[in-house]
Amino acid sequence: xPSNLEIAEHLSSCYQAIYAVLGDAAPRLESDAFVVRAxxxxxxxxxxxxxxxxxxxxxxxxxMPVLEGILESSIALDPSGAMTxxxxxxxxxxxxxxxxxxxxxxxxxxGPLLALLNHGSEVCxxxxxxxxxxxxxxxxIDDEVWQAAARDLAATLEAAGKxxxxxxxx
Numbered sequence: 001x002p003s004n005l006e007i008a009e010h011l012s013s014c015y016q017a018i019y020a021v022l023g024d025a026a027p028r029l030e031s032d033a034f035v036v037r038a039x040x041x042x043x044x045x046x047x048x049x050x051x052x053x054x055x056x057x058x059x060x061x062x063x064m065p066v067l068e069g070i071l072e073s074s075i076a077l078d079p080s081g082a083m084t085x086x087x088x089x090x091x092x093x094x095x096x097x098x099x100x101x102x103x104x105x106x107x108x109x110x111g112p113l114l115a116l117l118n119h120g121s122e123v124c125x126x127x128x129x130x131x132x133x134x135x136x137x138x139x140x141i142d143d144e145v146w147q148a149a150a151r152d153l154a155a156t157l158e159a160a161g162k163x164x165x166x167x168x169x170x
Contacts, residue, residue: 091153
């Protein structure tokens with residue numbers, strides 16, 4: 001069972017990956033709606049990373065490599081940003097929520113960490129919903145190549161041991 005510190009470090013690395021990749025990519029995306037969404041999502045997860053860094057006494061682990069890779073691949077595969085929004089709403093967000101739920105179940109009497117986990121869950125759900133709102137007015141993608149690429153992103157996470165969650169420790 002990972003310690004509270006290991007859990008916090010792991011979640012911080014997830015937040016760091018989302019913050020860094022989306023923040024860097026947002027100005028390069030082709031869809032205005034997804035540019036805005038990526039900027040706002042980067043800021044939201046950056047704020048979570050900062051909160052977690054405070055819990056970790058300013059020790060910030062690096063971004064989770066597999067998560068960083070999935071998001072970077074999503075941008076390379078589809079510069080419009082649609083694949084990135086798909087990755088966040090359908091692959092990363094739900095797995096991160098499961099990790100946050102699992103963490104709340106094992107965190108030992110640590111009120112500050114529990115508060116951070118609850119806040120992380122709220123932000124994650126909110127961001128998933130906002131992706132849905134920003135995608136609502138977009139043209140549906142009915143492209144077999146795009147859909148195969150989306151499945152490949154999911155397969156990459158599964159091969160890395162992230163089939164259902166992002167895990168609890170590094």
